[in-house]
Structure formats: structure tokens, C-alpha cells
Amino acid sequence: TQLLEQSPQFLSIQEGENLTVYCNSSSVFSSLQWYRQEPGEGPVLLVTVVTGGEVKKLKRLTFQFGDARKDSSLHITAAQPGDTGLYLCAGATTSGTYKYIFGTGTRLKVLA
């Protein structure tokens, strides 16, 4: 069974702090996506990474794909209350199939 483990599961921090969320697996992925989900809504795509070692930046968010394409991290700099939500990573084991395995999620709360 392919699993994507995210850590930490829960994170509560003060506005302005930095944080990193990790996504790990024993499987190799052809691509990996990060999503943010608000309660009662569908996940919203933040980024897709496809190349081992790839780093992508989206404003205060930095995403990294591991060299072996088995893990990824999301780093948020100077977190804001608007960053609050459920962060999900999802990996595709075969390119072009759209069959994604989702991680367990990291629930982030940023306090003002």
C-alpha cells in the first residue's frame, strides 16, 4: 500500500512565525502537488512539482521536491492568519494517470 505521511498533523503558531510541513513516502512519484483546503470546500491547488530537487516559490510559500522524488516540503515564511487551513500533499505514481495518493493532511492555525 502506498502511503504519504504528513507531519506535523496539527500546527498552531503565532502570526509572523515560520513553519515547515513535511510529506514523506517510500514510493517514487512522477509528480507531487500541494493543496490548501478550507472547511466544507474542495482542495485548491497551490503548486505542482515534477523534477527531483525542484524548488518553487509562491510569495511566502516555498515548495521543494526531494531529489529521489519520494518526499516534499512546504515552508511558509512569516505566517499570516489567512494561511490557516488544511494543507494536503498528493502524489501521482504514474505520469498522466491523474490517480493521486493524498497525504493525511496538516491542519494549520495561525493566530493573530
Added chain:
Amino acid sequence: DAGVTQSPTHLIKTRGQQVTLRCSPKSGHDTVSWYQQALGQGPQFIFQYYEEEERQRGNFPDRFSGHQFPNYSSELNVNALLLGDSALYLCASGSTGGTDTQYFGPGTRLTVL
């Protein structure tokens, strides 16, 4: 350009009943995937449709079935509902030959009593 749409938004059923959920993909997309997300968990892949056929399937029983229409929209059917089927059902669409990027709809919240 409309994104992925799903209907209904919410649904309440009783055990043993059957339910049909609907999804319209993003314009230009031809692949539709369905996911089940239980409360507090990540989405789990149910199955995927392309060219009106089920192309991939996750670890879900035959009570879960689907259909894709010529206009690429899709339905998810669940028979003999169980309490454990209560969840947010998400539809995601993508484009074959695209960049592996899929976009999610807002979901249908199913409650089984």
C-alpha cells in the same frame, strides 16, 4: 471560464438508499476523478473516467459506480448506503496529455443517517 462544478451541495440519505452525485469538469478537460474525503482525513481515490470508461479504480467496493457522458460530465452512484459512506465527495478534472494538474470542485457533502 467555469471551473469544476458539482451538485448537489449537500445531501441527506438513510441507510440502504441509493445516491447519485454529479460533476461537470473544467472547460477543456476530458478526465474526471472522484474522491471520498472522510472528516479529518485526506481524500481517497475512488475511480477515474476517460472516454466514457472507468480507467482507474481505488480500493472501493462495487457499490460505488460511475458514468461519464459524451460531454465529459460524470456521475458517481452509491448503492446500499452505509453510515460510513458519510463524507465529502470530491470531483477533480484534468486534461489527458496535460501536466498532471487536476482541479477540484467544491464537493458534495453526503450524510447517511
